[in-house]
Amino acid sequence: MNKTWWKILGSVLVIYTAIAGLLLGVPRLPILNETIRNLYFHVPMWFAMIVLFSISVFYSVKSLSSKSEIDDIKAVESVNAGIVFGLLGLVTGAIWAKYTWGQFWSFDPKQNFAAISVLLYFAYLILRNAIDEEQKRAKISAIYNIFAFPMMVVLLFVLPRLKDSLHPGNGGNPGFNSYDLDSRMRMVFYPACLGWILIGYWVYTIRFRIRNIENKQQHN
Amino acid sequence: MQLAKEVKYLIHKEVLLEWRSKYTINGVLLYVVSTIFTCYLSFVSLGDKLTWNALFWIIMLFASINGVSKSFLQETKGQQLYSYVLASPAAVLISKTVYNTLLMLVLTTIALGFYTLVFDSFTPPDLVMYYVAVVLGSISFSTVFTMVSAIASKAGNGGMLMAILSFPIIIPVLILLIKLAKNAVDGLPWENSYDEIAMLLVVNVLMVATSLLLFPYLWRD
Numbered sequence: 001m002n003k004t005w006w007k008i009l010g011s012v013l014v015i016y017t018a019i020a021g022l023l024l025g026v027p028r029l030p031i032l033n034e035t036i037r038n039l040y041f042h043v044p045m046w047f048a049m050i051v052l053f054s055i056s057v058f059y060s061v062k063s064l065s066s067k068s069e070i071d072d073i074k075a076v077e078s079v080n081a082g083i084v085f086g087l088l089g090l091v092t093g094a095i096w097a098k099y100t101w102g103q104f105w106s107f108d109p110k111q112n113f114a115a116i117s118v119l120l121y122f123a124y125l126i127l128r129n130a131i132d133e134e135q136k137r138a139k140i141s142a143i144y145n146i147f148a149f150p151m152m153v154v155l156l157f158v159l160p161r162l163k164d165s166l167h168p169g170n171g172g173n174p175g176f177n178s179y180d181l182d183s184r185m186r187m188v189f190y191p192a193c194l195g196w197i198l199i200g201y202w203v204y205t206i207r208f209r210i211r212n213i214e215n216k217q218q219h220n
Numbered sequence: 221m222q223l224a225k226e227v228k229y230l231i232h233k234e235v236l237l238e239w240r241s242k243y244t245i246n247g248v249l250l251y252v253v254s255t256i257f258t259c260y261l262s263f264v265s266l267g268d269k270l271t272w273n274a275l276f277w278i279i280m281l282f283a284s285i286n287g288v289s290k291s292f293l294q295e296t297k298g299q300q301l302y303s304y305v306l307a308s309p310a311a312v313l314i315s316k317t318v319y320n321t322l323l324m325l326v327l328t329t330i331a332l333g334f335y336t337l338v339f340d341s342f343t344p345p346d347l348v349m350y351y352v353a354v355v356l357g358s359i360s361f362s363t364v365f366t367m368v369s370a371i372a373s374k375a376g377n378g379g380m381l382m383a384i385l386s387f388p389i390i391i392p393v394l395i396l397l398i399k400l401a402k403n404a405v406d407g408l409p410w411e412n413s414y415d416e417i418a419m420l421l422v423v424n425v426l427m428v429a430t431s432l433l434l435f436p437y438l439w440r441d
Contacts, residue, residue, distance in 0.1 A: 131375050
């Protein structure tokens with residue numbers, strides 16, 4: 001993906017969602033009111049995070065068999081980019097929660113589980129710092145990354161469904177599901193997801209290239 | 221079958237080693253009993269059963285981290301090389317997990333007995349369901365901690381890394397366990413807990429499967 005068309009597409013989509021997300025009409029729902037626009041800025045963060053973490057697991061699996069340093073750098077840099085999106089998801093969610101639930105952090109299951117899954121990846125980064133030898137670090141951290149990924153899926157997608165949550169779409173609250181996500185919102189929401197995923201991927205490729213150059217300089 | 225034979229032999233070895241020194245079991249047992257006693261002395265005024273339930277699981281969590289993390293962290297490089305030459309990685313992992321499960325079962329059973337003895341008001345009305353939660357807890361603690369302690373021991377510096385790496389993974393399991401145990405304390409009918417039991421089993425199968433896939437890579441230095 002060295003071509004530039006997808007970078008332009010990603011930027012255009014994100015600029016479009018920033019403008020259209022704030023200006024276009026939205027359905028008026030009780031409690032949510034105008035804060036429903038946060039859907040365009042909060043949910044795509046999680047999509048981008050999950051795509052980046054999936055890329056990381058893919059390269060971790062690859063690096064276990066190929067033992068190449070490139071694959072290891074790809075795995076760690078996609079986690080680095082993904083964690084930023086995870087933190088942004090938490091922050092956008094907390095700001096939204098302040099205006100609808102009354103508190104930044106109300107110990108809602110979804111908030112807690114999302115925070116724990118971000119912790120999981122901080123643990124991964126700390127594990128990397130704890131090991132000095134490069135090949136050993138690549139191997140052990142890849143193993144932990146693959147071991148932790150199913151747990152993140154459980155945390156984000158399975159456990160919140162077992163518990164009552166204030167989060168839209170859970171526990172009988174009006175959700176952003178098909179029946180009130182009307183066609184006006186889809187026009188912005190889907191481009192927003194695609195746009196942020198592309199931007200996230202772009203951030204990751206830039207970080208990977210920087211690390212790769214640094215690595216080459218160190219070896220020379 | 222070769223694998224079953226190796227697993228049986230390795231479990232026998234672990235049990236024999238433990239039986240000779242009786243260090244882990246006695247050490248962790250004393251740890252659990254003194255922690256329960258400390259909690260009893262510091263929270264005397266608390267009458268709420270649910271708080272006691274949460275406290276029980278937190279005590280068990282720390283006891284099992286101490287108990288299970290020994291499995292790989294305690295072994296010297298020579299011992300690891302010895303079992304690497306003699307047995308397949310799958311056999312090593314399975315034997316350690318099974319041994320840790322047995323250890324945890326003994327431990328949690330004694331701890332539960334002591335807990336109900338000390339806290340008279342705690343005794344859950346549905347003791348069978350509570351015991352199911354305890355058994356599932358022992359299994360999940362040992363599956364997760366065995367693999368994480370292998371990772372931590374290979375990474376070189378044990379104790380702190382073990383806690384950092386295992387907490388985010390064990391928290392979802394712990395939440396499910398506390399929920400299930402809470403159902404038992406409240407005396408709810410069994411139908412209400414099938415979700416949690418099934419989920420715990422699924423998580424365990426997932427953990428064992430990924431551990432078995434990944435352990436051979438970790439074991440080979």
